[in-house]
Amino acid sequence: METTDYLDVFLEESDEHLQAINNHLLELEKNPENLEMVHEIFRSAHTLKGMAGTMQFQDIASLTHQMENVFDKMRNNELKVNEHVVDIIFQAVEALEQMVEAIRQGESGSMDVTALVSHLKDIEGGDDQTELEHKAAKEQFNPHMNLDEYQMTVVKQAIEQGFTPFQITVNLSEDCLLKAARVYMVFEVFEEFGEIIKSVPAVEELEAEEFETQFSVVVLSKAPAAEIEARVHTISEIESVTLTALDMNVKKAMDKKTVQDHLDKTKESQSTSANNNGKHTSSKTIRVSSERIDQLMNLFEELVLDRGRLEDISAKKNDLELTETVEHIAKVSQDMQDLILTMRMVPVEQVFNRFPRMVRGLAKDLGKNIDLEIIGADTELDRTVIDEIGDPLVHLIRNSIDHGIETEEARRRAGKPSNGKLILRAYHSGNHVFIEIEDDGAGINREKVVQKAIENGLITGDRAEELKDEDVYQLILASGFSTADKVSDISGRGVGLDAVSNKIAALGGHIFIESDPGRGSKFSIQLPLTLSILSSLLVHVQKEIFGIPLSSVVETVLLNEQDIMYSHRQQVMDFRGKIIPLLSLKEVLEVPGYEQDKEQKHLSVVIVKKGERMTGLIVDAFIGKKEVVLKSLGNYLKGIFAISGATILGNGQVSLIIDPNALVK
Template identity: 65%
Template structure:
């Protein structure tokens, strides 16, 4: 059977079903008794299995078949949903995603899935594999009893900001000098903290009266990853397991966080405004090759330019038949334009829907509790922008989880809820889409950034005191700038953010940062709604013509000169009860005076960004025009308040204004 022609359809539908499985698994983790979610997961897995079998992808077929068996027992109430079932099912989905991704790049999609299938069979039969038993033994940390003095030391250390860790170190089986290795481990730990107690006792460790494993209670301000890395540098160390723990003073013993959470709440809860209702949001897919859509758009851009020329010619000749024909062409071409643009627009949920699963995994890895809230997922963006924005968003979200949101114990110490908040928002504003990533974590340390900027000779110490917070925050977007004490494998505050900035700017967008130390940070990405055609209001400023996107305009008004007031040294007007600042575009763009304006009235364009408004003062209004937005080229990048240029019907070049830049 010739299957190559159906591969693209298989990949698109497989990704949709995998996303549905991910979304419903996240909901099932929070609602383990909801069998309707199990039914939805089963249906997606069954469809995926059928498609894979038809395409002769045997490994995907085998794995989805075993997933079906487990899900079937759950929906028949022969098996209960628990964390182990959820985790292993997620692992199975990861394997399927890897195989589907391999197929998308031309590989055969084969993978050794015997281990994960065996583990699913163990669940189906109500058994645990030996590997999982060992894992649970390791996680079942002992409750090491402390005497009154040791407990007092721990209590005082926690109040001073130290963290309590239970560290289990396992030596290799054929370790020759176990006591020497223990001594080296103790020496490393005492350099960065204090050992409170060991099991077995120190005397037994010195006489090598233990098997291959020993455990210590350890106080330190270093991160668990840093402690683990230092221990692993010692030879003949097989494994290091570090468990952050709380102290239970009333019972005079150390209790692990896992013990507490076994009777309370999950570590991480992730919710989406759409999926929380138990519904899976499926998006429509474009079945036409995107290159064909791009080619059609390029052709239509030329039609728009020629349409403008025809409109100018018909107005000059005053031939009624020509005017009517041009009006018909304009109407039909406008409908075509809207249709083509709609074909290219896709909701940002195609990018957003990968993040709930990612946040869940990172929260578990870092022992944090994080609540993700998504809003505006239905906001639409040009397909070419959607394809490129995913990686920058992944980096920013990982950055917020790793270095923004604090660990539960630290959050409690500063009076915050244990569960950190992470917000992902998208919304339209004029001809742009704004995406915000906000957390309620530790925020950005201004003093640390300034210190690093001075060290890197980006600024002088004299100038540093005059910088605003916004100016200081921009430094972390600079190439190679980092304030991280330790670089983790998750992210680094400042590491790689210059790459994020360059990617966003290559799409015609911008990134800005707002942060308050101790309260959280917000990364704001501004992206063009579409990269091609837009409706504008043409305005004259002296002898120059500019375009203002209609989507940003609230109203145009003619104001008498005596209606202009002054506030704090700036010109303002009273617009329907609101004080609106005026911005002279002639001053902003340094347009030279070529004619005297004796009119006592001022032409003002009222524009809006979110809840903020401004009045743009121009000389006159020309009229509405559909224009093709072109970039200014590589030599004119990030020109203030200019988003691009267009060619008018008479051949004149007109700059397109970005009002978002003018509203502060």
């Protein structure tokens, strides 16, 4: 076995133990007397320490060793659980997660954890600290200024685009009288050169001058450090400026023998643990890398193409034996398809698990009390969708906590419970999975959104009066749109909901917004179960064949020409009492071909939907339902209007797959 195989085992098991610590720590905070949670956390920390030690990840080992000592005191009733202790443990867990993630990215996984280890030792010795000391110490533990997962993602994406992340510390003169004004001027300079990701203390505290003379920020910029430093020094009453580029690319090799020892000790530890717990079970599962499942899926996609080819040949030959054999192959391959797709399905719990701690931290930062309820965490999605959905959910949750849920005082004035409620829900519906983020906050202010949309030129005043509430709410997904009265570190600084909308659309999904002013909002994300094999309706348009995803198809209709109506010079039809627009795929996609039969008295129409909206797509003929393998068009053809991909039919012909979302009006 190669070294990388051992590393994969370490990373996977580390993720499992860290997630277990997270979950049990949240439960322990709610019920400090629950010793079972303490035992569980101790066991996870102990195992993680052993794994890290044998693989020479010393910073992880030293931090988990000290965590283990703290929980050993707790389980022996020598140390009480309180809020400050839990906060420090959460910071330690966050540091461990960052080190594990760094190792996964090929870095050394090293981090200066001396401050955290020292503080854990103080806790172990029975020393406590005031909340102010705790807050001041919090910012020293993380060399990345305690950037959360979302901010780290923004930083990594910026680096790929040529930006450098700087940690900049500014000291004002001791005799500075207008500290908030100086901070404002410094921030203006930073924003000339790039984007501010985080500040310590937070923006609100700086504005209120709730700091001494020093503050730090993380700035993304393409400018040289010397130029930024010189520009800041032009501001009066600046004592010093220190710039440090955040290092994200340190490498470290591992000794093969050390890795082998790790596996042996890990197996021994697991065996001992099993004996101690008195639970002897035989494993009925095996670990298979996601890359192998992807390879299997690629091979099966080729089989699906050949299956279609065989079906076409069988139809032409009219041979009974061949037909029966092909039908059997089709049935078996369909069962294989279902099985492989099931293998690729993973519960959304893998994404949801990160949110309880995130909500807890953001609520504390904003001085709010928020209860998070997770429903349907066992709902399964394709792994490729799971990998991409995390960041949009993070932003929507941050948005609900910051902009949606009010402060305790505001909630009391509105006659609401002081604790806000945030619900994260997932469920299946047909061939889709819905993920909902619902809060009981202030809701969306229609007038405020309309006013901002008019200012941004998105709509006119006359048009605003015609819009339904749901249409107005969709405006907040526009690029650069924000109704925030002031910028905060939680949300609203340079990253809008348009990024969320674009990511969801790229996954073949949609986002719907509901709001009840004063009572709350709900963001619903509709996602396909899988992105690889698609049930589609094949249609003829001139000499071309197009596929329309069946998940978007409502019905097919043969429409008499005399039933076509016009509204504002747009062709429309009456569909079950509702007037919907008509679009000709031939005209929209500019498909070349022959003249239509003048004697044709009816039109073939495919009714497609996006949310509650529907549109009729005029085609030349229906071919029928077909399971097709969806292939990307690649970067060269990326962005073609109303086309989401392509497939190869049984006869070898390439068929483009329509994106109905782009056509629904």
